[in-house]
Amino acid sequence: MWQKSLNHQNLSKEEEENALKKAPSLRFRFILAGMLVIGIIAGLAINLIFDYSQKLADLSYDRLLRSALLQMDENVGLMRNEVSIDIPWSAFATLAQADEDRVFYKVESLEQGFITGYQDLNSEPPQPPKIDQIQFYNQEYSGEMVRFAWIQRHLTDPETAQTVRIVLGQTRLSREEMAAAVTQKAVEVVVFIALVAITLIIIGSHLVLRPLHRIERALEERAMGDLTPIVINTPKETHHLKVAINHFMARLQTNLEQLENYTADAAHQLRTPLASLKALAENARDITSFGDHSVDGTASERQRQALDNIVRQCDALSQTVTLLLNQAVVSHRLQTHRLEPMDLLIPIAASCREQAVTALHQGVHLSLDCDLKETLILGDSFSIQQMMQNLIENAVRYSGSNAQKATEVIVQVNAFERFYRIKVIDYGDGIPDDEKERVFERFYRGRYDIAGSGVGLAMVKDIVDHHSARLQILDTEPKGTTFQVDFAKFRFDEGVL
Known part of the structure; x- marks a missing residue:
């Protein structure tokens, strides 16, 4: 599968x-x-069939055994105060239908003792004896398993009364033969049905998987770069798979479009400072070439200014490249990493430490205002640290634009019932209301007299949206801008946001 993709x-x-x-x-x-x-079903069925065939054979031959036992019982009587029995030929003729089986019997009186039959035959039934009730049971005798029928009844006349027991047994050869014949026929039927069912499963597996092959062929036959949705009809069982593939291709198409736009914008933004850098370098070269003709040192000053401009453009280019790389890393993490429980203060404190020296060089005092010991949320620590660095760097940059007036940037973290609130407060010139929505557009810059790339706040917006947080731009009193971000708390009792 997916041979073209593998290629x-x-x-x-x-x-x-x-x-x-x-x-x-x-x-x-x-x-x-x-x-x-x-x-499993066939095994259970065969086991049930075996038990049923045994019971069926016993039921059939027990009727013959009962009939012979009752015939013997009818011919038992008292003569001269002694038990006598005239075993009828019909009783053995009934059992003779099983011509391979042998017959054993015993007649005895509890008062008189053994009367006739096989004297060593055990006449005690496995269950407690009951008068005039026939019991059937299996017992080994003479080296083979025998099916016995047992009955006990009272004989009375005016002079005496005695209790007579009659035990009649028959070997199980015919019973086993009958049970085996029934079992064989039933097993053949079960095996045939099982083979038919397995054949149908093999055929059905091909039919069931056919929609997957149709989806496979539809994807393999597409031209490279074709990410349009799959429109073939599929069963309900594969409908969700088709929908998931379509959603994935839609997300992939969106990501590719964003990547293309991002690459084009990045290339344009990189070409501009590079072109300026080239022009400034050529200007510096020309000034150096003709500098010897200057008497008052004007050429040297112009050369210094040109080189200063080159340095600033190099810094801007380096900053832009760094932000673009961070943007790429953050975008990748947001798409591939799961959000996990984390302490929000850790990336905030790390961002403040990294930006503190830069803020001092620009005459801005950076401070962290937080009394909380732990702030658990569900998020990505690296992305949130990038978000805070961009917010703090942006606040420091615009706060230090007026070098004659030292100012400060305050980072506040407060806890509310269901969320944590982060504020990055600066006292710079502020952002006009008509530009507060546009500052999150990629490469948009409200002021071109201050160094910047226009990428940082767009990255901040992406990170905030991915964390389902809320971002607002507020005015600082009396002057300046406050970026406010609310992150939902992570609750251990529920394990969810």
């Missing part, structure tokens, strides 16, 4: 074959699971 990834044919061999087979799992279920 695009420059995988060798051997690597493709190894990957295909190691990949689990959905069809094999489907067939194996079906065979396992059918095997």
Whole structure:
């Protein structure tokens, strides 16, 4: 599957074959699971059939055994105060229907003792004896398993009364033969049904997986770069897969468009300072070439100013490249990393420490105002640290634009019932109301007299949106700008936001 995609990834044919061999087979799992279920059901069915055939054979032959026992019982009587029995031929003729079986019997009186039959035959039934109630049971005798029928009843006449027991047994050869015949026929039917079911499962697995192959072919036949949604009809079971693929391709298309726009904008922004840098360098070269003709030192001063401009443009270019790289890293992390519980104060404090020296060089006092010991949220620490660095750097830059007036930037962190609030407060010139929404546009700059790239606040907006936070731009009293960000608290009791 996905052979074209693998080829695009420059995988060798051997690597493709190894990957295909190691990949689990959905069809094999489907067939194996079906065979396992059918095997279990067939095993249970065969076991039930075996038990049923045994009971059926016993039920059939027990009727013959009962009939013979009752015939013997009818011919038991008292003669001269002694028990006598005339065993009828019909009783053995009834049992003779099982021509391979042997018959054992015993007649005894509890008062008189053994009367006739096999004297060593055990006449005690496995269950407590009950008068005039026939018991059937299996017991080993003479080296083989025998089915016995047992009955006990009272004989009375005016002069005496005695209790007579009759035990009649028959070997189980015919019973086992009958049970085996019934079981064999039933097992053949069960095996046939199981084979038919497995065949249907194999055919059904091909039909079930056909929509997946249709989706595969639809994707493989597409031209490179075609990320339009899949419009083929699929069953309900694969509909969600198709929807997920379409959503993924839509997100991929959006990311590619953003990457293309971002690359184009970045290239344009990089070309501008580079062109300026080239022009300034050429100017400096020309001034150096003709500097010897100047008497009053004007050429040297102009050269110094040109070189200063080159340095500032280099700084701006370096800053832009750094921000673009950070933007790329943050975008990648936001798409590939899960949000995890973290302490919000850690990236905030780290950002303040990193920007403190830069702020002092610009005559700005940077301070962190927070009394909280722990601020747990669900987020990405690296991204939030980049967000804070951009907010603080932006506040410091615009606060220090007036070098004659020292000012300060305050970072506040406060806790509310359901969220933490971060404020980055500066006392600079502020942002006009009509520009507060545009400052988050990529490469937008409200003032070109102050160094900047126009990328930082756009990155801040992306990070805030990814964390489902709320960002506001407020006016600082009496003058300046306050960036306010609210992050929802992470609650351990619920484990969710």
